Amino acid sequence: MGVGKRKKAPITRDGSKSNSLSSKKTKEIINKFHQLLKRRNITTDEKVQRQIDEEIESLGGMQAYQHASTLGQSATRGGDSSHVFIAWLQELRVREKLQRGDKMSLLEIGALKPDNYSNQRSFIDTELIDLRSNHPDIVEQDFLQRPLPASDLHCKDAISASLVLNFVPTPTDRGLFLLRLNTFLKHHGYLFMVLPAPCVTNSRYLTRDRFVQMLQSVGFTLLREKIGDANKGARLAYWLLQKAGQVDIDKQEYGKKKVLKQGSNLNNFCILL
Ligand SMILES: C[S@@+](CC[C@H](N)C(=O)[O-])C[C@H]1O[C@@H](n2cnc3c(N)ncnc32)[C@H](O)[C@@H]1O
Known part of the structure; x- marks a missing residue:
């Protein structure tokens, strides 16, 4: 079912990703991404959009966001x-x-x-x-x-x-x-x-x-x-x-x-x- 069935390699294969982010740091990253994505969605100014995209990339892109979210649901943090x-x-x-x-x-x-x-x-x-x-x-x-x-x-x-x-x-x-x-x-x-x-x-x-x-x-x-x-x-x-x-x-x-x-x-x- 569905469009664009692109399957990707598991994120966990990326050895550069640390699994040791603190719970506080994890929440900070998730919140930061939510703020950026919200601003990205509101603005129609292409220059601002590019700046936000660069900021998202500098934080590690959506991969980093999902990594933080995955840690957020780890068993040690409530599952x-x-x-x-x-x-x-x-x-x-x-x-x-x-x-x-x-x-x-x-x-x-x-x-x-x-x-x-x-x-x-x-x-x-x-x-x-x-x-x-x-x-x-x-x-x-x-x-x-x-x-x-x-x-x-x-x-x-x-x-x-x-x-x-x-x-x-x-x-x-x-x-x-x-x-x-x-x-x-x-x-x-x-x-x-x-x-x-x-x-x-x-x-x-x-x-x-x-x-x-x-x-x-x-x-x-x-x-x-x-x-x-x-x-x-x-x-x-x-x-x-x-x-x-x-x-x-x-x-x-x-x-x-x-x-x-x-x-x-x-x-x-x-x-x-
Ligand atoms: C905070 S994570 C939640 C992950 C997990 N379900 C949990 O409960 O912890 C949000 C996930 O929803 C995905 N997502 C957001 N909007 C979506 C949409 N319209 N369709 C499919 N996935 C979406 C994001 O890419 C992200 O991986």
């Missing part, structure tokens, strides 16, 4: 988020409900590593995509450009979008991303979504309730939720949703930015449908 998804699937007894010999098809969007679900191979078949592939098993593909499924048979039983939506540069594309999640899932399919918790706890334009309402309006029902408490060092928010309802978007409500919180230390994370 990747797939264990939360698997635990929820177990609670819902999804494996037991599969027909004998059947597997659940899973699309992992933004798959930095090829093996997040390798322990679950007996009941999960994965398709892994990322804007930039680190490994031959990860197809290089922009989810926003992924060709639409020809029929329901080509849709997935589950999609994981862990720390990807916050990477999508514009509020409108984030809305499109949510709609596409619905398009690529079978009816009753599962959506596992992870965001940095401040996207919904500390944004001027988005609250947890509004995010869940938006997901409902693109056809999802909330099954599980876990929102990290920043005061206790938990930085992520996790949701498990199921494609169950109709797409019914209130454009008046969700089509334009609405200030929901006032304050100087808030972020501007926003989604428009």
Whole structure:
């Protein structure tokens, strides 16, 4: 499936990459990249774009960003988020409900590593995509450009979008991303979504309730939720949703930015449908 199936050598083969970045340094690199990519996306000035591109290159390019993100999900730093998804699937007894010999098809969007679900191979078949592939098993593909499924048979039983939506540069594309999640899932399919918790706890334009309402309006029902408490060092928010309802978007409500919180230390994370 998909355009531009370019497979690349694993990033881990690059001996020059150190695995010993501190947790603080890792976060700094990731934040710096997010800031640069955001600025790159906003500006239409070609000179500024070139300067930002040079700055990104001087930091080691997207490879360095992905390397930092991979370290961020290493087991010593809490591991990747797939264990939360698997635990929820177990609670819902999804494996037991599969027909004998059947597997659940899973699309992992933004798959930095090829093996997040390798322990679950007996009941999960994965398709892994990322804007930039680190490994031959990860197809290089922009989810926003992924060709639409020809029929329901080509849709997935589950999609994981862990720390990807916050990477999508514009509020409108984030809305499109949510709609596409619905398009690529079978009816009753599962959506596992992870965001940095401040996207919904500390944004001027988005609250947890509004995010869940938006997901409902693109056809999802909330099954599980876990929102990290920043005061206790938990930085992520996790949701498990199921494609169950109709797409019914209130454009008046969700089509334009609405200030929901006032304050100087808030972020501007926003989604428009
Ligand atoms: C912060 S990393 C998250 C990796 C991993 N899923 C995790 O939870 O730690 C974000 C990844 O999403 C990828 N990504 C961002 N936008 C994407 C898109 N539109 N389609 C596919 N991958 C995307 C980036 O290239 C990057 O590798």
